[in-house]
Amino acid sequence: MTIAKIWVVAEVVDGAPTTTSLELLSHARSLADGVEAVVWGDGAAAAGTLGEYGATTVHDVGDLGGALPGAPVAASIAAAVAGGAGPDAVLLPATYDGRDIAGRLSVKLDRPVLTNVVDLTETDGGLASQHAIFGGTEILTARFTAEGPGIFVVRAKSFPAEPSGGAPAAVVAAPAPDTGAANAARIVARHVEERTGPKLDEADVVVSGGRGLGEKEQYAMIEQLASLLHGAAGASRAIVDAGWVPYSHQVGQTGKTVKPTVYMACGISGATQHMVGMKNSKNIVAINKDQDAPIFQVADLGIVGDVHKVVPKLIEALQARG
C-alpha cells in the first residue's frame, strides 16, 4: 500500500485553524502528494489558511447543531471510505475532540488506532509512527499490519507548522449520515475560563508547580512568578488531582504538551506522566529539595533547594528589577 492521500482532521477556533492542525497538514505534505482537511462548524471559513498549509480540498461536515464532533465527523469520514473516496491515512490532533473522533472512526472502519504519536515516517510504502514511552526515555515504533486507512492521533508540537504557499482549498460538503443515539449528546452552554497572560501551550516561559508546594495556597507564588516572566502557569497532575488548580493548567501525558524557551519546574519530582509533556522544552530549570528527583536528569539548570525559599527570593529579585 502506498500513501497517496492523507486526510487531516483540522480543528478551527474562531475562524482560525489550531496550530496543531497546521502542524499535521505541514507534515502530511512530506508523506503524501494528496493532502486534504476535514472540518465542521464554521471550519470552511478557514479554507484559505488550510490551503496555505497544504490542503487542496476541505471536506466540510457542516453545522453540528450543538452535537459533540465525535460521532458525526467519524461518520462523515467513514462514509467517504465506504464510497471508495477515502484517504490512506487519517491524522488527528491529540485533543478532546480529536480522540473522540478517532475512537468512533476506529469502530466504524474496524481498524485500530495509534495514539500519542510524536513522529510519522514513510516505510515500505506505509507509515510508521513513533511514540515516546516510559516518560520519553524510549521511542517505540509501530505500524498497522492490515489494509485500510491508518488512524493516527498525534500529539501537539510534534512537527513544525510551515506554510506551503498553496491556494485556498476547495470546499466540498461532506454531511454526516444519521448516527442515531450515538450522536445524542448536546452542548447546552460553553464556559471560557478567565486567563491572564499567554496561553499555556503558546507561552515562551512556563512556570509549573507540583506536590512539593505542600499546599494549595502556595500555588499563588507560581502564578506570580509566571506573571513576572510574562509566562503561563502550569501544574503537575498530582496537584490537579488534588484539586488545587484547574485541569486546564495540567502539563503532561494527560494535559498540555509545552515546548517553551524556558520551562521552570518548581516542586515537581518529574513523574513520567509529567515528563512527556515538557521534556522537549528548549531550556529546563528545576527547583526541588530532593537531589535524586528525576526532573534533575532533564534539567539544564537544577537548583537543589526548598521552593518555599528559592521562589519567593526569585520573585523579590524580579520585582526589584522593575
Next chain:
Amino acid sequence: MNVVVCVKQIPDPAAPPALDPGSKNLVRDGKLILDDSDAYGVEMALQLADAAGGGEVTLVSMAPNGEVSGLRTALAMGAAKAILVSDPVLAGSDSLGTAKVLAAAITRAEPDLILAATESSDGYTGTTPVQIAEILGMPSVTFAKKVEVTGSSVKVERQTEAGYDEVECPLPAVVTVTAGVVEPRYPSFKGIMAAKSKPVENLTVADLGIDAGQVGAAGARQEITNVAPADARAAGEIVVDEGEGHLRVIEFLEQLKVL
C-alpha cells in the same frame, strides 16, 4: 440506576515498567493493582447510585491470569460485583480488540450509565471508552469534570481547551471522568472484609460469543517494530541552594535573553 465502571488492573507504577523482548508489549504477568485513575470513576459511580436512591455498581475488567487484586480494591470501596474477562487468547490485544471484549461484557450488566477513566496510566491510548460507546451505539461524553444524573439523562461539565462545556446526554451513555473529579474514598476495614465475598463473574472470550481471531495478538492489526532509547538531554548544571540559588536562575534567564 445501574452503573458499570470499566477498571483496569495495571502493573504497580512504582516498579520500573518492562517490555516483553519478543512482542514488545508491556509485561503484565506480575501482580496487578487497581489503576489510580479508575478510583475516580468508582467513587463517582458510588455517589451517583446513592443519589439516584439505589442501583448497583458493577465493575468490568479484562486482565491476564484471572487477576482480581485491583477488583477487590474497588469492591472494598463499595462496588457490588465484578465481571472479569480473562483468557490467554487476549494477550496482545489492541485498543479496538479490548473495546470489543469490554462492550460484550458490559451489556451483561444492563447498565444505565457506563463510567471509565479518560485513559489508563500504563498504556494511555485513551480511545477505548469511546470505542465501547460506538460498538454499543451509545452517546459518549469524555473528559467530564462534573457529572449529574437527573431522570433519564446525564448532565456533564466537559473539559475543553478554553474552559468547559455543559453537555446534556440521554441515558444509556458512556462518560469518562478526569482524575480529581471526586475524592476517592479509602476502603474501610469492613469494606475490605466484605469485598472478599462479593461476586466476581469470570468469563472467557468464548463465553462472550466473540471469535478468538478478532481479539488478542491474532486480532491486533498493529505491531511494534522497534524500541530504542530516546536522545538523552546533555547533563545540566546542578546548584545546591545555600541562599543564593535564585541568583543563578536570574543569570540563566539573562543568558537566554528572557530577562
